Amino acid sequence: xxxxxxxVPLILVVVLGIVLFAGIGKDPTRLESALIGKTVxxxxxxxxxxxxxKLDAGVFQGQVSLLNVWxxxxxxxxxxxxxxxxxxxxxxxRIIGLNYKDNREEALVWLERLGNPYELTIYxxxxxxxxxxxxxxxxxxxxxxxxxxxxxxxxxVVNEKVWKEDLEPVVNQYREDAS
Amino acid sequence: MTRLVVLILLAMLLPVQxxxxxxxxxxxxxxxxEQRYRDLTAELRCPKxxxxxxxxxxxxxxxxxxxxxxxxxxxxxxxxxxxxxxxDRFGEFVRYKPEVDRRTILLWATPAIAVGVGLLAVAxxxxxxxxxxxxxxxxxxxxxxxxxxxxxxxxxx
Numbered sequence: 001x002x003x004x005x006x007x008v009p010l011i012l013v014v015v016l017g018i019v020l021f022a023g024i025g026k027d028p029t030r031l032e033s034a035l036i037g038k039t040v041x042x043x044x045x046x047x048x049x050x051x052x053x054k055l056d057a058g059v060f061q062g063q064v065s066l067l068n069v070w071x072x073x074x075x076x077x078x079x080x081x082x083x084x085x086x087x088x089x090x091x092x093x094r095i096i097g098l099n100y101k102d103n104r105e106e107a108l109v110w111l112e113r114l115g116n117p118y119e120l121t122i123y124x125x126x127x128x129x130x131x132x133x134x135x136x137x138x139x140x141x142x143x144x145x146x147x148x149x150x151x152x153x154x155x156x157v158v159n160e161k162v163w164k165e166d167l168e169p170v171v172n173q174y175r176e177d178a179s
Numbered sequence: 180m181t182r183l184v185v186l187i188l189l190a191m192l193l194p195v196q197x198x199x200x201x202x203x204x205x206x207x208x209x210x211x212x213e214q215r216y217r218d219l220t221a222e223l224r225c226p227k228x229x230x231x232x233x234x235x236x237x238x239x240x241x242x243x244x245x246x247x248x249x250x251x252x253x254x255x256x257x258x259x260x261x262x263x264x265x266x267d268r269f270g271e272f273v274r275y276k277p278e279v280d281r282r283t284i285l286l287w288a289t290p291a292i293a294v295g296v297g298l299l300a301v302a303x304x305x306x307x308x309x310x311x312x313x314x315x316x317x318x319x320x321x322x323x324x325x326x327x328x329x330x331x332x333x334x335x336x
Contacts, residue, residue, distance in 0.1 A: 031226060034270035101239070127243065134268040136226040136240045 033153035041132035048121035088117035097121035
């Protein structure tokens with residue numbers, strides 16, 4: 001009976017090892033959005049390119065879209081811009097932009113100069129829609145299904161790898177569900 | 180004369196000092212409200228800089244969250260409503276004190292479990308040592324007799 005207790009430290013070490021090993025490689029900054037499975041919050045914000053034209057959550061109806069949160073002040077947004085162009089132009093992905101806490105002139109110059117991957121861009125200078133979405137750092141990219149429900153969130157730069165591994169499977173799943 | 184001037188200048192500084200002590204930057208009606216604001220912002224976690232609360236963090240999102248807390252307080256919201264509003268957007272993650280539910284029950288119960296296990300271990304050790312004492316004396320009757328004889332021998336010398 002006593003002998004059994006000698007194994008207690010060993011068991012503890014093994015259990016601790018398993019727990020710690022499971023944590024290796026996990027990114028603690030990656031948080032699941034609180035909005036998964038909920039509809040995009042209601043909003044009424046200007047179209048970036050057409051001042052005065054209001055956009056609302058209706059823009060997500062009917063097609064699976066990516067909602068990409070960006071700003072000209074965000075260096076990582078510059079990094080992913082070419083990949084977004086590739087997604088929009090080569091892969092036929094519908095991307096809605098959310099210009100977050102930015103100013104219109106600079107944002108328009110940016111799109112002019114770098115190319116525009118967005119079918120529409122929502123202009124959110126005060127970050128109200130961003131706040132409702134729980135955006136905590138640009139760039140963020142959401143997958144929105146045909147009913148305007150948030151299905152996935154990716155925080156950080158989108159590139160080919162992220163698209164293939166994380167976003168495309170979700171997009172394809174909801175495209176199939178819709179058809 | 181210069182002394183008087185200095186005194187007057189010092190006196191002018193006094194009320195400013197007193198005001199600075201009570202300064203509430205955000206402008207609250209009462210000290211209780213300000214304390215409530217401090218407590219709330221201290222127990223909400225910044226999603227961007229994850230080991231800071233929103234009171235400490237300089238991240239823009241923490242500022243937005245503080246503004247929301249302040250705004251909701253001005254609108255007469257309760258603490259639960261304010262925390263709930265932020266959890267709806269940023270997830271349970273922003274609470275340093277998560278709600279007790281099925282996912283977090285283990286987290287909340289761990290201290291009690293640890294104390295319980297410790298008590299059991301201590302109780303086990305005590306019971307075992309008692310039982311050992313109650314058991315037959317460590318010497319047999321024969322051995323005891325020999326011990327007595329040896330001791331008696333020693334006394335005689």
